[in-house]
Amino acid sequence: MMETEVRDQMMHRLIKVLGRTRVLSSRPDLVPYTKDTYRIRYDEDYKYFPDAVVFPETTADVKGIVEIAADLKVPTIPKGGGSNRTGMLVPLTGGIVVDTIRMNRIVEVSVPNLYVTVQPGITLKELEDELAKHGLALNQEQGSFKVATIGGSISTSGFSRKHQKYGTIADRVMSLEVVLANGKVMRTGPKILYTSTGYRLQQLFVGAEGTLGIITEATLRVEPIPEAKDAILAFYHDFWSANEAALRTMSSCVTFTGGEAYEVEDATSLGAPQGRNGLFYLGFEGTKGEVHAQVEFVKKIVHETGGVLAKHDDAAKFMEKYTSQWCGARALTGFEDALTTYVPVEHMREFFEKLWGEVMPKHGSAPLPGEKFSLDVGRYRIMAGRFYLPKGEGAWEKYQALLRDIAKLTTRLGGSISSCHGVGIEHKDNLDLEYSEVALDVMRDLKKAIDPDNIMNPGKMLPDKK
Ligand SMILES: Cc1cc2nc3c(=O)[nH]c(=O)nc-3n(C[C@H](O)[C@H](O)[C@H](O)COP(=O)(O)OP(=O)(O)OC[C@H]3O[C@@H](n4cnc5c(N)ncnc54)[C@H](O)[C@@H]3O)c2cc1C
Structure with missing residues (x-):
């Protein structure tokens, strides 16, 4: 718990920088910021309250907030859409939650250079819709795309269902502006996708879970909207036979955006014959000619692996419905x-x-x-x-x-x-199984070099040294 004197000073200074309406501190106002979509310990619901929630609109606002936090050594947690699943936003030791919801402006769209520069609080869906007006697409199709933000996606190394053709957010980050733990504003490098000069600083913030600084602007690679799109959906006896088709496709030379093999309880509502509950679907995008050729190529694989193809319209509807409903359909309950x-x-x-x-x-x-x-x-x-x-x-x-x-x-x-x-608090204590102590020490040293007072989202991602 923060000392009253420090808290009073913090509040006074935050209000001076942002004004009273952009600083929340009353208990009821803080309740939504006590946790995220992760099921925290059963008896700890509403145990972890931040001391304040702030709503910056500009990089200067964020700089002002972090300068106060650095001065008073107060924990600072950047927040996007709040959709992460591993407890990254739980304010374990109180502090300031920096809600980026008002930092949702598009700064620049460069059609010839195929990039967009945005503030971090814009959602993936909002950005996709805006880019479409310029004939461009982001293609970062996360199941949470209606709520997840660019800042959150970068900071969790977000996975995109269209990764096979377009990569994920990690592949599209060209340059970042970040407010570091000491309040300095860093631009990681020019707005270019490929360079062989220096450390790739922008990649350091991909998957950093807010532990190294607050991203205040991001320049991302985008793609032209494709001429044609198509999808196939095929039904199999079970997951393992659908998986056979998936493995054959993955080891072939065909290009597709992404897809899934899985098994449901009953697929008849999707048009599947009785007992065919294994699903295999793929999406395709590109020129009309290439999409047609790709679909025909995969149809052959489906045929050879004993799959039954859904009607063309059913496959298209499935893809469309699945994409637009994914967000809700895959939300977790508390159980x-x-x-x-x-x-x-x-x-x-x-x-x-x-x-x-x-x-x-x-x-x-x-x-x-x-x-x-x-x-x-x-x-x-x-x-x-x-x-x-x-x-x-x-x-x-x-x-x-x-x-x-x-x-x-x-x-x-x-x-x-x-x-x-990501890691958050859910996987933190198991990271020693995936990384050697030497590798974890390098991560700890990096964190210490950039955030010596451990104010940036403390208690997340990195396990304590044994
Ligand atoms: C229904 C559902 C479906 C999902 N599907 C997918 C999926 O397909 N692919 C996938 O990868 N994930 C998926 N997720 C997980 C989640 O949506 C992602 O992790 C998402 O990228 C988080 O974005 P957010 O804006 O909600 O971030 P938040 O949850 O708000 O924050 C996540 C982390 O990012 C940090 N952060 C946020 N903004 C900034 C910033 N500006 N600067 C620095 N750090 C920042 C926070 O401190 C925190 O550590 C899904 C979640 C749900 C609930």
């Missing part, structure tokens, strides 16, 4: 968690068998119906599933032991614990 691991494909069967057959039952957990198997089709190959949180006495400890065992299984198979939801 479940979602894993997004990466495991080399040759170990996928072993991973899922051990996960659902041994690890989950050992800790009193089970998959949600129809959410047991899922593979992102494309080079990032994320494996996903959703499971119920353990219940009853000692449930929280069982949940933590479950996460540890999932991490052990994943890393033993050469994978990553969290291939698209």
